[in-house]
Amino acid sequence: MVKDTHRFQPFTPEPIRLIGEKGEWLGDFPLDLDEDKLRRLYRDMLAARMLDERYTILIRTGKTSFIAPSAGHEAAQVAIAHAIRRGFDWVFPYYRDHGLALALGIPPKELFGQMLATQADPNKGRQMPEHPGSKALNYFTVASPIASHVPPAAGAAISMKLQGTGQVAVCTFGDGATSEGDWYAGINFAAVQGAPAVFIAENNFYAISVDYRHQTHSPTIAEKAHAFGIPGYLVDGMDVLASYYVVREAVERARMGEGPSLVELRVYRYGPHSSADDDSRYRPREEVEAWRKRDPLGRFQRFLEERGLWNLEWEEDLKAEIRAELERGLKEAEEAGAVPPEWMFDDILAEKPWHLKRQEALLREEL
Numbered sequence: 246m247v248k249d250t251h252r253f254q255p256f257t258p259e260p261i262r263l264i265g266e267k268g269e270w271l272g273d274f275p276l277d278l279d280e281d282k283l284r285r286l287y288r289d290m291l292a293a294r295m296l297d298e299r300y301t302i303l304i305r306t307g308k309t310s311f312i313a314p315s316a317g318h319e320a321a322q323v324a325i326a327h328a329i330r331r332g333f334d335w336v337f338p339y340y341r342d343h344g345l346a347l348a349l350g351i352p353p354k355e356l357f358g359q360m361l362a363t364q365a366d367p368n369k370g371r372q373m374p375e376h377p378g379s380k381a382l383n384y385f386t387v388a389s390p391i392a393s394h395v396p397p398a399a400g401a402a403i404s405m406k407l408q409g410t411g412q413v414a415v416c417t418f419g420d421g422a423t424s425e426g427d428w429y430a431g432i433n434f435a436a437v438q439g440a441p442a443v444f445i446a447e448n449n450f451y452a453i454s455v456d457y458r459h460q461t462h463s464p465t466i467a468e469k470a471h472a473f474g475i476p477g478y479l480v481d482g483m484d485v486l487a488s489y490y491v492v493r494e495a496v497e498r499a500r501m502g503e504g505p506s507l508v509e510l511r512v513y514r515y516g517p518h519s520s521a522d523d524d525s526r527y528r529p530r531e532e533v534e535a536w537r538k539r540d541p542l543g544r545f546q547r548f549l550e551e552r553g554l555w556n557l558e559w560e561e562d563l564k565a566e567i568r569a570e571l572e573r574g575l576k577e578a579e580e581a582g583a584v585p586p587e588w589m590f591d592d593i594l595a596e597k598p599w600h601l602k603r604q605e606a607l608l609r610e611e612l
């Protein structure tokens with residue numbers, strides 16, 4: 246019998262899929278997730294989509310200054326959150342991961358607090374929007390420079406190995422990140438050290454306006470794993486179960502001491518790169534519409550419906566429940582009040598150096 250940590254072959258020519266377009270199960274092993282877990286995956290994907298829509302309203306109403314839409318990435322992001330041990334393993338995310346952050350359990354109050362720079366943000370409003378972090382959930386604060394969080398993820402994983410903690414470091418990034426020097430340096434070192442890390446590309450085929458074939462000559466991201474001597478998995482990232490099972494397997498193999506893996510989750514972003522982008526200038530509408538037809542929520546909904554686990558009434562109840570949770574979180578974040586500007590000088594060094602003290606004094610004169 247194939248052990249459940251070695252179910253999948255690396256380097257497949259086609260993406261690994263477990264749910265067909267009509268919602269049928271394509272796996273050659275029995276589905277071992279109970280009804281609650283399946284429903285939870287759907288709920289978290291719906292919540293991710295609704296959080297994304299709420300962020301769009303925040304930018305359109307002038308309440309925040311930057312968003313990076315994640316619609317289209319829900320299956321991949323929710324699957325990652327479910328495939329790890331929450332609050333025990335570490336996540337080194339990137340800016341588009343708010344669906345992952347929410348599914349992992351970062352409270353909406355904290356996420357909105359971060360977007361609005363209010364005192365509800367545990368990081369004291371000192372990062373640009375879409376850059377949350379959570380000490381409680383081992384969610385490393387998002388770093389803007391592309392791929393700069395890959396070496397720290399490798400370092401954390403090496404330390405986990407040396408200390409024998411049994412933890413795993415999971416690091417996510419986009420396709421564009423895989424052409425950065427930091428990306429190669431980080432994964433190479435994790436591989437050499439046999440560190441418990443899983444590197445996951447959310448490949449949406451664009452790095453802002455640069456399409457995939459203009460930023461790498463490699464036909465897939467998964468095969469870049471060959472160069473590091475680690476397995477690389479090509480997966481349909483619009484398929485929540487394929488993403489979940491492959492990532493979970495990679496995480497558990499890392500935990501057992503079998504070293505890192507690279508996972509390519511093929512997704513698509515329906516929206517622009519960010520609120521500062523007009524995607525109609527570099528990609529045809531028909532392409533976006535074609536991907537929307539493969540929507541991860543629609544496909545999983547059909548899967549659940551076939552099993553009697555989804556109906557319209559449940560969907561409406563879920564939406565009302567999620568909407569209320571998000572609105573409550575937003576209200577709490579707003580009521581926490583704006584972050585005092587002088588907080589920017591806190592927690593930098595154990596002892597505040599003279600030049601920061603001087604800048605702080607100058608700022609106080611202005612307030």
Ligand SMILES: Cc1ncc(C[n+]2csc(CCOP(=O)(O)OP(=O)(O)O)c2C)c(N)n1
Nearest residue numbers: 341389390391419420421422449451452453
């Ligand atoms: C080192 C560096 N170069 C350039 C940028 C500007 N930049 C921000 S996001 C981005 C595109 C990244 O694309 P990808 O890795 O595919 O992730 P996606 O946004 O598509 O999810 C770029 C070039 C940056 N933040 N850091």
Ligand SMILES: [Mg+2]
Nearest residue numbers: 419420451452
């Ligand atoms: Mg991309």
